[in-house]
Amino acid sequence: MPHQAPDVALGDHPPAASAVPAVRLRGLRKNFGSVTAVDGVDLDIRPGEFFAMLGPSGSGKTTVLRMIAGFEQPTDGTVELGGQDVSRLAPFDRDVNTVFQDYALFPHMNVARNVEYGLRVKGVPRAERRRRAADALRSVRLDDYGRRRPSQLSGGQRQRVALARALVNRPKVLLLDEPLGALDLKLRHEMQSELKQLQRDVDITFVFVTHDQDEALTMSDRIAVFNAGRIEQVGTPQEVYERPATAFVAGFVGTSNLLGGRAAEAVIGMAGLFSIRPEKIRIDGDLARPAGPGETVATGAVTDVVYAGAILRFEVALDAGGRLSVVRQNTDGVPGFTDGRVRLTWRHEHNFPVTGSE
Amino acid sequence: MTAAITNTPRPAGSPRRRLSAYLRRTPRLRLGILLSAPLAWLGVAYLGALAALFVTAFWSTDVFTGRVVVSWSLDNFATLARDAVYRTITVRTVGVAVIVTLVDAVIAFPMAFAMAKFTSRRTQRLLVIAVMTPLWASYLVKAYAWRSMLSGNGVLHWLLVPVGLDGPGYGLPATVITLSYLWLPYMILPIYAGLDRLPDSLLDASGDLGARSVRTFLSVVLPLALPAVIAGSIFTFSLSLGDYIAVKIVGGTSQLLGNVVYDNIGAANNLPFAATVATVPVVIMLLYLAAARRTGAVDTL
Numbered sequence: 001m002p003h004q005a006p007d008v009a010l011g012d013h014p015p016a017a018s019a020v021p022a023v024r025l026r027g028l029r030k031n032f033g034s035v036t037a038v039d040g041v042d043l044d045i046r047p048g049e050f051f052a053m054l055g056p057s058g059s060g061k062t063t064v065l066r067m068i069a070g071f072e073q074p075t076d077g078t079v080e081l082g083g084q085d086v087s088r089l090a091p092f093d094r095d096v097n098t099v100f101q102d103y104a105l106f107p108h109m110n111v112a113r114n115v116e117y118g119l120r121v122k123g124v125p126r127a128e129r130r131r132r133a134a135d136a137l138r139s140v141r142l143d144d145y146g147r148r149r150p151s152q153l154s155g156g157q158r159q160r161v162a163l164a165r166a167l168v169n170r171p172k173v174l175l176l177d178e179p180l181g182a183l184d185l186k187l188r189h190e191m192q193s194e195l196k197q198l199q200r201d202v203d204i205t206f207v208f209v210t211h212d213q214d215e216a217l218t219m220s221d222r223i224a225v226f227n228a229g230r231i232e233q234v235g236t237p238q239e240v241y242e243r244p245a246t247a248f249v250a251g252f253v254g255t256s257n258l259l260g261g262r263a264a265e266a267v268i269g270m271a272g273l274f275s276i277r278p279e280k281i282r283i284d285g286d287l288a289r290p291a292g293p294g295e296t297v298a299t300g301a302v303t304d305v306v307y308a309g310a311i312l313r314f315e316v317a318l319d320a321g322g323r324l325s326v327v328r329q330n331t332d333g334v335p336g337f338t339d340g341r342v343r344l345t346w347r348h349e350h351n352f353p354v355t356g357s358e
Numbered sequence: 359m360t361a362a363i364t365n366t367p368r369p370a371g372s373p374r375r376r377l378s379a380y381l382r383r384t385p386r387l388r389l390g391i392l393l394s395a396p397l398a399w400l401g402v403a404y405l406g407a408l409a410a411l412f413v414t415a416f417w418s419t420d421v422f423t424g425r426v427v428v429s430w431s432l433d434n435f436a437t438l439a440r441d442a443v444y445r446t447i448t449v450r451t452v453g454v455a456v457i458v459t460l461v462d463a464v465i466a467f468p469m470a471f472a473m474a475k476f477t478s479r480r481t482q483r484l485l486v487i488a489v490m491t492p493l494w495a496s497y498l499v500k501a502y503a504w505r506s507m508l509s510g511n512g513v514l515h516w517l518l519v520p521v522g523l524d525g526p527g528y529g530l531p532a533t534v535i536t537l538s539y540l541w542l543p544y545m546i547l548p549i550y551a552g553l554d555r556l557p558d559s560l561l562d563a564s565g566d567l568g569a570r571s572v573r574t575f576l577s578v579v580l581p582l583a584l585p586a587v588i589a590g591s592i593f594t595f596s597l598s599l600g601d602y603i604a605v606k607i608v609g610g611t612s613q614l615l616g617n618v619v620y621d622n623i624g625a626a627n628n629l630p631f632a633a634t635v636a637t638v639p640v641v642i643m644l645l646y647l648a649a650a651r652r653t654g655a656v657d658t659l
């Protein structure tokens with residue numbers, strides 16, 4: 001996992017917290033008939049930030065994005081862009097551009113005309129249009145593809161044309177709806193770092209929708225975790241991963257490892273629901289050894305060992321009740337514990353309370 | 359291919375199995391067998407009839423006995439080309455077909471657009487059925503309905519008199535109105551299908567890039583829907599070109615090519631000349647199809 005150290009700087013240019021937010025959502029709500037897609041979202045996205053909206057399918061990410069772009073009217077609440085209330089403005093009057101999940105390239109125009117479209121609509125003179133479109137295509141490394149039709153491009157190339165078509169307008173905010181969703185894994189990793197690099201270069205606020213937690217963790221300055229039309233937590237990747245606020249976040253970002261009820265009282269000594277990341281737990285067969293300073297100890301029995309190449313995953317049923325998942329680097333191969341009995345230890349600060357239920 | 363065959367794990371067993379395996383390997387043969395019956399039908403019943411028509415056009419009729427004389431001459435075509443009446447009628451017929459097509463396109467496009475983009479799936483299905491319903495009613499009933507609506511004391515007259523206008527009466531305008539009404543579904547349905555295939559995200563993208571509705575319509579919707587419009591126009595144009603009943607019912611004394619054909623078969627009893635006149639719409643239609651082909655519309659049919 002990247003960002004292991006809790007307090008490293010966010011990136012090359014940490015966004016200023018004091019500035020007027022690039023995007024501000026207040027009490028945003030959207031009903032489709034009887035379905036509540038977005039259920040009261042408050043959010044500030046800072047200028048120049050790479051902001052990820054992470055959440056499971058149907059949690060309302062796309063709907064929020066579409067309300068920022070102006071394709072959907074909020075049932076309730078406001079959308080502000082750069083301090084200006086745009087809730088009632090049409091998409092063409094908002095200074096944002098969107099990269100669509102299906103790219104939405106115009107099939108009857110070649111790549112260059114696609115990229116120039118926004119400028120042409122705004123009446124930018126032809127020479128400048130040409131130049132800016134060429135620049136945009138160069139920035140996504142598609143210099144020589146201007147005359148091709150979208151149907152003659154690969155998925156990754158289409159994605160980059162969509163990006164160039166949006167960026168050429170130099171919007172204040174760029175909205176991206178799962179732009180890498182249609183790409184295969186390798187291309188996806190390539191595009192992730194390219195996209196991140198591009199965002200640093202152009203210095204535009206990126207709002208990025210994904211349901212891939214790795215993508216959100218590796219790429220973004222901050223993440224909002226969505227669940228059922230609400231935001232469960234907003235924070236840096238470290239905060240969201242190391243200190244999930246709710247049981248849902250703990251489970252959705254990384255592996256859920258929850259202790260509650262009597263097990264929590266017995267092991268941690270407090271009532272409530274606690275989350276512990278699997279890689280924070282050490283596992284050994286040294287049952288008799290007492291806890292070191294600042295350590296929590298629990299004993300249990302291994303119920304399953306999953307061999308995943310680089311890591312091993314142990315499922316442990318605690319003697320005090322409850323189950324924990326533990327991962328360990330595959331340094332010494334699969335260890336044999338006597339009778340499957342193990343001792344688990346972790347530092348106090350690695351178990352922390354979350355709200356919600358197991 | 360050979361690799362695939364040698365790698366087949368189970369060697370072919372029963373003859374039936376071997377036959378189906380063989381057909382699987384030879385898709386062209388399979389296609390041929392599947393299409394042979396429809397192709398035979400098309401060849402005999404359609405192309406055969408067309409060929410017979412074309413051949414007949416070179417024959418003539420004995421003036422006294424009224425019998426068809428099998429003798430090859432271009433006289434019929436010469437008459438058709440020389441006689442100003444036929445030229446006028448051809449131009450009039452094409453004119454009516456063009457106007458009907460334009461009227462239908464103008465009426466159908468907004469309807470199809472609204473159906474495809476601004477209604478729920480459920481409403482869409484209902485509207486498609488509503489558009490098709492008139493096709494289930496008899497052509498004659500619909501044509502006579504228009505005759506009564508257009509008549510001197512019909513609904514149209516009654517509606518227009520209070521605003522100081524008068525109904526069109528019987529004649530070419532009435533023919534255009536009736537034909538436009540009759541063929542409208544053939545225009546709406548292809549355009550609807552074309553617009554339904556058009557992803558909503560393209561419209562969103564256009565708006566997102568700063569285009570207002572009119573601009574989006576002209577730059578994105580229209581060019582992408584054009585093949586569908588042309589596909590619809592092939593129906594409305596060809597159906598109008600061959601029609602002779604509507605014009606008889608609401609057209610007053612006006613004549614179209616279809617009437618000339620009809621009169622030569624019936625009253626004049628000159629089958630060869632009727633065949634000659636009938637080749638005119640066929641040729642016009644072939645030219646139209648050739649032009650439409652270049653726009654890619656034929657692929658969307």
Ligand SMILES: Nc1ncnc2c1ncn2[C@@H]1O[C@H](COP(=O)(O)OP(=O)(O)OP(=O)(O)O)[C@@H](O)[C@H]1O
Nearest residue numbers: 032035036037056057058059060061062063064211
């Ligand atoms: N146009 C619509 N009409 C009716 N319901 C809708 C519409 N758009 C979205 N919904 C519903 O709103 C909820 C949220 O949808 P949304 O597309 O925002 O989810 P999402 O988080 O983007 O999911 P995914 O990751 O699958 O894209 C879903 O329950 C969805 O069915």
Ligand SMILES: [Mg+2]
Nearest residue numbers: 061062063177
């Ligand atoms: Mg979505």
